[in-house]
Amino acid sequence: MTFKTFLALAATLGLAGPAMAQDDPTKVGFIYVGPIGDGGWTYQHDQGRLALEEEFGDRVETVYQESVPEGADAERAITQMALGGADIIFTTSFGFGDATNAVAAKFPDVKFEHATGYKREHPNVSTYDARFYEGRAVLGTLAGYLTETNKIGYIGSFPIPENIQGINSSYLHARKINPDVEMVVTWAYTWFDPAKEADAARAMIDQGVDVILQHTDSTAPQAAAEEANANGGRVFTFGQASDMAEFKPEPRVASIIDNWAPYYIDRVGAVMDGTWKQQASWGGMPEGEVVIGEITDAVPAEAKAAAEEMIANISDGSYHPFTGPINKQDGSEWLAEGEVAEDGELAGMDFYVEGITGEIPN
Amino acid sequence: MIRLERRPTPSRAWGAASPLLAVALTMMAGGLMFAALGKDPVEALRTIFWDPVMGEFAWYFRAQLLVKAAPLVLIAAGLAIGFRAGIWNIGAEGQYIVGAIAGAAAGLAFHPSESVLIFPLMVVCGALGGFLWAMIPAVLKVTLGTNEILVSLMLVYVADNLLASAAVGWLRNPEAVGFPGSRNLAQWEASANPELIAGTGMHWGVVAAVIAVIFAHVLMTRHLMGFHIRLAGQAPRAARFAGVAPARLVLFCLGLSGLLAGLAGLFEVTGPAGQISIDFASGYGFTAIIVAFLGRLNPLGIVAAGLLMAVTYVGGDNAAANLGIPGAAISAFQGMLLFFLLAVDVLSNFRVRVGRGALA
Numbered sequence: 001m002t003f004k005t006f007l008a009l010a011a012t013l014g015l016a017g018p019a020m021a022q023d024d025p026t027k028v029g030f031i032y033v034g035p036i037g038d039g040g041w042t043y044q045h046d047q048g049r050l051a052l053e054e055e056f057g058d059r060v061e062t063v064y065q066e067s068v069p070e071g072a073d074a075e076r077a078i079t080q081m082a083l084g085g086a087d088i089i090f091t092t093s094f095g096f097g098d099a100t101n102a103v104a105a106k107f108p109d110v111k112f113e114h115a116t117g118y119k120r121e122h123p124n125v126s127t128y129d130a131r132f133y134e135g136r137a138v139l140g141t142l143a144g145y146l147t148e149t150n151k152i153g154y155i156g157s158f159p160i161p162e163n164i165q166g167i168n169s170s171y172l173h174a175r176k177i178n179p180d181v182e183m184v185v186t187w188a189y190t191w192f193d194p195a196k197e198a199d200a201a202r203a204m205i206d207q208g209v210d211v212i213l214q215h216t217d218s219t220a221p222q223a224a225a226e227e228a229n230a231n232g233g234r235v236f237t238f239g240q241a242s243d244m245a246e247f248k249p250e251p252r253v254a255s256i257i258d259n260w261a262p263y264y265i266d267r268v269g270a271v272m273d274g275t276w277k278q279q280a281s282w283g284g285m286p287e288g289e290v291v292i293g294e295i296t297d298a299v300p301a302e303a304k305a306a307a308e309e310m311i312a313n314i315s316d317g318s319y320h321p322f323t324g325p326i327n328k329q330d331g332s333e334w335l336a337e338g339e340v341a342e343d344g345e346l347a348g349m350d351f352y353v354e355g356i357t358g359e360i361p362n
Numbered sequence: 363m364i365r366l367e368r369r370p371t372p373s374r375a376w377g378a379a380s381p382l383l384a385v386a387l388t389m390m391a392g393g394l395m396f397a398a399l400g401k402d403p404v405e406a407l408r409t410i411f412w413d414p415v416m417g418e419f420a421w422y423f424r425a426q427l428l429v430k431a432a433p434l435v436l437i438a439a440g441l442a443i444g445f446r447a448g449i450w451n452i453g454a455e456g457q458y459i460v461g462a463i464a465g466a467a468a469g470l471a472f473h474p475s476e477s478v479l480i481f482p483l484m485v486v487c488g489a490l491g492g493f494l495w496a497m498i499p500a501v502l503k504v505t506l507g508t509n510e511i512l513v514s515l516m517l518v519y520v521a522d523n524l525l526a527s528a529a530v531g532w533l534r535n536p537e538a539v540g541f542p543g544s545r546n547l548a549q550w551e552a553s554a555n556p557e558l559i560a561g562t563g564m565h566w567g568v569v570a571a572v573i574a575v576i577f578a579h580v581l582m583t584r585h586l587m588g589f590h591i592r593l594a595g596q597a598p599r600a601a602r603f604a605g606v607a608p609a610r611l612v613l614f615c616l617g618l619s620g621l622l623a624g625l626a627g628l629f630e631v632t633g634p635a636g637q638i639s640i641d642f643a644s645g646y647g648f649t650a651i652i653v654a655f656l657g658r659l660n661p662l663g664i665v666a667a668g669l670l671m672a673v674t675y676v677g678g679d680n681a682a683a684n685l686g687i688p689g690a691a692i693s694a695f696q697g698m699l700l701f702f703l704l705a706v707d708v709l710s711n712f713r714v715r716v717g718r719g720a721l722a
């Protein structure tokens with residue numbers, strides 16, 4: 001049986017599509033790239049799922065599949081969920097983009113939401129992402145105050161725009177506080193690999209880096225810093241994706257938290273009342289999608305105050321982390337005095353700002 | 363007291379029965395594990411083994427079984443030949459990756475041409491990529507006496523990094539505004555490896571797997587090379603007297619298994635996976651080792667083992683999504699299969715004696 005005939009059959013039997021609205025709970029599916037216990041990226045998406053259940057109670061039924069590889073298996077996993085009667089499916093990793101669109105073509109009545117992607121080939125596919133660079137501006141400010149060696153490190157996952165935004169944003173704001181600050185970037189080429197992340201963190205510490213930011217999701221860098229501190233070091237870190245509170249009050253002095261709950265509640269609500277429309281969403285601190293976790297007392301009061309002011313200014317929209325004058329790495333002008341970066345430019349960011357040494361691997 | 367007594371020759375009956383016993387034991391132990399997780403074990407096992415084959419959506423899943431089994435069978439058929447000769451290619455995963463990269467690169471060099479020659483060229487380059495990657499441990503073993511297990515395994519990690527650099531660098535889709543991943547090969551007609559008959563899951567990789575199995579069967583049973591391979595594995599000294607050149611055997615076995623793994627990678631990247639991406643490597647190369655042993659290193663057994671493995675994957679995903687069984691439990695369940703198989707294999711090589719025996 002082909003999909004078309006199946007769908008036709010399902011429609012006549014009243015199994016698929018809007019026919020199932022009435023009293024049935026809205027079925028929401030999640031495709032996760034990692035295990036829900038990763039303590040980072042997937043964990044936070046799953047917190048969003050749980051928030052949905054809390055918000056809507058019996059009106060919603062959620063299903064999820066964890067550790068779905070990005071590649072051939074993703075399409076099957078998503079199809080399986082759509083066949084299982086999901087009304088809306090969130091695919092929560094960049095690598096699920098093509099698979100999401102391919103399945104969306106076969107299930108026009110199911111809504112699809114693809115995280116951190118950009119392909120919306122069918123009217124039932126939306127994309128959503130968060131402005132993590134806003135949070136990095138706050139962490140960069142703290143790093144500027146904290147560093148004594150004037151070396152801050154950034155463990156990148158992959159040299160894609162999202163990481164480069166984060167590196168530039170943290171560097172720019174650290175430099176505002178400490179003009180001598182130097183940025184050391186290491187690419188881990190993974191989103192989650194405790195062994196690689198720990199190696200990267202240790203190598204940085206050996207080079208004299210005393211504040212580490214990470215764009216990878218495990219707590220291994222926190223543990224590496226804790227170990228260095230136990231041996232007389234002075235290294236600070238920030239929780240990534242989730243709070244990583246077990247490393248408080250130091251080495252973890254603050255964190256950048258992904259909070260998907262508001263978005264998920266909004267979108268599932270839209271499916272329930274029939275107002276769901278295709279969109280490309282890019283929320284940040286004003287929408288509550290990017291949250292800074294508790295800033296501990298290991299940070300000087302002055303630094304904490306500056307970070308809190310930054311949070312307030314970004315959240316009320318009065319400050320954009322990429323406001324000129326900013327030059328590109330080669331010295332050419334990117335943003336003039338007072339000019340603010342456009343979203344399109346940020347979404348494709350492929351250059352470092354002036355002052356960062358090293359090249360983006362390509 | 364229970365003793366194990368080595369059999370003069372491995373038991374044929376146990377050799378055939380042990381995969382079945384291993385599957386049965388896996389179901390029992392797996393059922394206990396699911397029960398311990400608070401899931402209904404019967405429902406879990408039914409979801410894993412029954413639903414993909416006979417369940418409500420079996421019309422979709424049966425096709426997926428072929429898609430999933432094809433690369434496993436293709437790789438395992440090659441690995442098994444080497445394993446029979448005592449040549450251990452553990453790095454098929456790396457050869458799979460390099461085959462995919464080589465084939466994809468060859469095709470993408472001609473984008474956006476619509477020539478019908480592109481796909482055949484990619485197939486040749488994919489096979490060549492896997493072959494050459496396997497030649498590294500082969501040549502090192504022949505010339506320097508290195509251990510092919512370690513070298514081929516280590517080359518998987520090299521291949522992983524090659525894949526990352528291809529995905530974010532030199533094979534990146536120039537139209538993807540900086541996002542990693544190559545162009546979608548399945549959506550470009552000249553390079554696509556689509557279903558040959560819609561809805562069946564039958565793509566060129568499935569065809570290749572069938573051909574490889576037949577070829578392997580003929581090689582092992584009808585050809586002198588097959589005889590040499592078996593002889594080298596069972597009685598290396600006798601093989602040398604019979605004129606078997608160990609170096610040639612190493613090059614042949616590693617080369618052939620690398621070639622087939624490279625082909626599997628190529629068919630995967632042009633079809634089900636669609637693109638070179640950071641996570642293209644999906645562990646087929648490692649799982650194929652389990653499939654080869656589960657299939658008793660016999661080409662026909664490998665087909666059955668590959669399909670069984672595919673069922674545990676497709677059904678396992680089903681159970682994860684519909685019953686909320688953690689992904690790690692599904693992986694543990696699949697791992698049990700190899701564990702029990704190796705454990706039960708003891709019975710084909712040893713006799714179990716109960717009671718006090720004479721002290722040797």
